[in-house]
Amino acid sequence: MNPFLTLRVALRAILRNKMRAFLTTLGIIIGVAAVIAMMAIGAGAKAQVEQAFAAMGTNLLIILPGSTSAGGVQGGFGSMPTLTWDDLAAIRAEVPTVKAAAPTMRSNMPIVSEEQNWTTGVTGTLPEYFDIRSWPIAQGAAFTQADVDSGTKVVVLGQTVAEKLYGASANPVGLTVRIGTTPFQIVGIAAKKGQSSTGQDYDDAAFIPATTYAQKVQGGLSKYLTGQIMVAATSADTTARAQSDIAALLRDRHHIAPGMDDDFSLRNLSEIAGAQAQGTETMTTLLASVAAVSLLVGGIGIMNIMLVSVTERTREIGVRMAVGAKPHYILAQFLIEALVLSLAGGLLGVAVGLGTATWLASRFKWPMLIQTDVIAISVGFSAFVGIVFGLYPARKASQLDPIDALRYE
Amino acid sequence: MTAPLIELTDLTKLYVTGDVELRALDAVSLRVDEGEFVAIMGSSGSGKSTMMNVIGCLDRPTSGTYLLSGRQVSVMGKSELAEVRNQLIGFVFQQFNLLSRTSAVENVELPLVYAGVSARERRARATTALERVGLGARLEHRPNQLSGGQQQRVAIARALVNDPKMILADEPTGALDSKTSIEVMALFQELWRAGITVVVVTHEADIAEYASRVVVMRDGKILTDERHEPKRAV
Numbered sequence: 001m002n003p004f005l006t007l008r009v010a011l012r013a014i015l016r017n018k019m020r021a022f023l024t025t026l027g028i029i030i031g032v033a034a035v036i037a038m039m040a041i042g043a044g045a046k047a048q049v050e051q052a053f054a055a056m057g058t059n060l061l062i063i064l065p066g067s068t069s070a071g072g073v074q075g076g077f078g079s080m081p082t083l084t085w086d087d088l089a090a091i092r093a094e095v096p097t098v099k100a101a102a103p104t105m106r107s108n109m110p111i112v113s114e115e116q117n118w119t120t121g122v123t124g125t126l127p128e129y130f131d132i133r134s135w136p137i138a139q140g141a142a143f144t145q146a147d148v149d150s151g152t153k154v155v156v157l158g159q160t161v162a163e164k165l166y167g168a169s170a171n172p173v174g175l176t177v178r179i180g181t182t183p184f185q186i187v188g189i190a191a192k193k194g195q196s197s198t199g200q201d202y203d204d205a206a207f208i209p210a211t212t213y214a215q216k217v218q219g220g221l222s223k224y225l226t227g228q229i230m231v232a233a234t235s236a237d238t239t240a241r242a243q244s245d246i247a248a249l250l251r252d253r254h255h256i257a258p259g260m261d262d263d264f265s266l267r268n269l270s271e272i273a274g275a276q277a278q279g280t281e282t283m284t285t286l287l288a289s290v291a292a293v294s295l296l297v298g299g300i301g302i303m304n305i306m307l308v309s310v311t312e313r314t315r316e317i318g319v320r321m322a323v324g325a326k327p328h329y330i331l332a333q334f335l336i337e338a339l340v341l342s343l344a345g346g347l348l349g350v351a352v353g354l355g356t357a358t359w360l361a362s363r364f365k366w367p368m369l370i371q372t373d374v375i376a377i378s379v380g381f382s383a384f385v386g387i388v389f390g391l392y393p394a395r396k397a398s399q400l401d402p403i404d405a406l407r408y409e
Numbered sequence: 410m411t412a413p414l415i416e417l418t419d420l421t422k423l424y425v426t427g428d429v430e431l432r433a434l435d436a437v438s439l440r441v442d443e444g445e446f447v448a449i450m451g452s453s454g455s456g457k458s459t460m461m462n463v464i465g466c467l468d469r470p471t472s473g474t475y476l477l478s479g480r481q482v483s484v485m486g487k488s489e490l491a492e493v494r495n496q497l498i499g500f501v502f503q504q505f506n507l508l509s510r511t512s513a514v515e516n517v518e519l520p521l522v523y524a525g526v527s528a529r530e531r532r533a534r535a536t537t538a539l540e541r542v543g544l545g546a547r548l549e550h551r552p553n554q555l556s557g558g559q560q561q562r563v564a565i566a567r568a569l570v571n572d573p574k575m576i577l578a579d580e581p582t583g584a585l586d587s588k589t590s591i592e593v594m595a596l597f598q599e600l601w602r603a604g605i606t607v608v609v610v611t612h613e614a615d616i617a618e619y620a621s622r623v624v625v626m627r628d629g630k631i632l633t634d635e636r637h638e639p640k641r642a643v
């Protein structure tokens with residue numbers, strides 16, 4: 001028999017009960033929409049994390065004072081200064097896989113212009129910092145090693161800070177702001193860097209020479225470096241090597257006996273990125289499986305309505321059989337009806353899912369990724385669900401005895 | 410002498426409901442030749458419908474043999490039976506049994522759909538069949554837009570559209586008034602004269618008069634079986 005005709009019969013049967021068909025497919029619609037939206041969000045978030053870390057550099061290492069071990073006594077990292085300025089100098093001088101290293105000491109300070117004031121994280125560091133983070137200067141220039149050597153009161157502002165103090169389009173290079181009570185000359189505005197994966201605004205920051213920071217913020221230069229050290233390895237490939245070399249160097253310098261815990265901790269950014277990506281992936285998988293369950297529930301809904309349909313149309317089935325419909329024609333007819341329902345649900349679900357994903361992406365400024373494979377899989381899966389859950393009712397219909405079907409009240 | 414179209418031998422149909430065993434057909438033997446017009450009569454519950462359903466390959470007997478055009482029906486599977494119904498038999502029911510919300514012409518096309526006839530030819534043959542029963546102007550009407558008599562004509566058109574060897578009608582006039590009943594019987598006589606074997610189940614003696622042979626049943630058995638000159642329906 002003509003499959004096109006079977007399709008037409010199925011469509012007519014469905015359109016006879018539009019509302020019912022819609023409610024039946026709602027489960028599939030929601031399921032597919034959820035899968036598509038979840039996967040798109042997951043992929044978007046992952047891409048954003050990757051982008052964020054790629055922007056920071058995959059050859060980046062961070063050295064924190066204090067131990068990460070569960071030993072307990074030391075407290076958390078960062079609690080006690082263990083890294084010294086000499087450590088920094090040694091890392092820069094003695095580890096060949098290190099391209100650059102810079103300290104970052106940070107505290108929140110009010111910055112005051114003539115008109116406005118804004119509190120931000122002020123970081124004391126070296127000019128290399130901007131290279132390490134591959135962070136170009138948009139206007140003016142970074143401070144120089146000479147500024148660091150002589151402790152000049154100069155500052156590089158992040159975009160957000162510049163905007164808050166002077167408005168969006170101003171060029172405040174050369175103007176003077178007060179950080180705390182000390183006047184600083186603005187020498188540069190860093191380029192826009194955007195948000196971290198956790199939503200932190202990288203551009204809400206200001207940078208001053210490390211020596212100036214020590215004198216003006218900490219009240220004097222000490223032996224210890226009260227922050228972290230950021231290191232760029234010579235390349236992504238040498239990062240692991242740099243990590244172990246630095247660890248060995250610091251253990252040696254800090255006289256840590258073999259078997260004892262480090263008094264510092266070394267973080268590899270690509271590890272953190274991996275962990276983060278893993279996190280979003282796990283979350284996506286979880287949400288997607290919840291969505292898959294709702295697809296399954298949608299399938300049960302289809303089975304339910306197909307059983308109702310078979311019962312309602314028992315006489316019709318009887319008539320069709322009486323005039324010569326073979327059992328497998330009846331099977332095909334109801335199977336196609338279930339398939340049309342689930343496929344229609346699947347396609348509507350794709351539309352709703354893409355709509356939701358686009359809306360969410362624009363709301364959270366994620367990259368919008370249309371994953372054709374996910375769309376194909378979810379449409380395919382909904383068709384599969386339709387066939388699987390349509391099979392039982394369709395079989396039931398095809399196995400009817402013509403005389404019982406004709407007599408059915 | 411024409412060849413036997415229907416040959417029932419010792420046909421028994423047993424219905425078991427709980428402990429009660431009911432012999433709806435009790436070792437019935439019947440032979441119907443091609444070109445006959447048979448009326449089956451009998452009181453309610455005598456087994457008329459049961460026999461019709463067996464003859465129409467809609468139901469299977471408990472025991473006995475049924476030869477249709479010389480072919481053993483009792484050994485056929487569901488698909489094969491469907492094919493036999495499609496090719497050899499046209500049904501007319503008391504309750505018309507048309508597909509609702511489906512036009513007259515599409516209802517008539519239905520057997521041709523399952524016979525694998527092309528859409529164009531289906532439409533042409535269904536239209537011819539409807540013209541033959543006098544409904545050429547009602548092709549696109551749906552059953553709920555037709556009178557009872559018209560619906561039964563659509564059903565008759567559906568029964569004859571695939572050129573069956575026989576038309577089986579179980580109380581085709583049961584839901585119609587006497588004038589319409591005579592019109593329907595006239596139609597059956599016309600088909601019969603054109604060479605189709607017709608078997609009609611009826612309660613009414615005056616309806617049976619239009620047939621060439623009257624079989625009377627009682628308690629699952631054939632009581633009398635007589636041939637006579639059919640009354641002409643006008």
Ligand SMILES: Nc1ncnc2c1ncn2[C@@H]1O[C@H](COP(=O)(O)OP(=O)(O)OP(=O)(O)O)[C@@H](O)[C@H]1O
Nearest residue numbers: 424426431433451452453454455456457458459460
């Ligand atoms: N599916 C069934 N299950 C049990 N008993 C049945 C079934 N179908 C018919 N019978 C019984 O078989 C007997 C014959 O039924 P049948 O329908 O053939 O009678 P009938 O001659 O057509 O009667 P009527 O003139 O009322 O239509 C009846 O006693 C009926 O109760």
Ligand SMILES: [Mg+2]
Nearest residue numbers: 457458459579
């Ligand atoms: Mg009956």
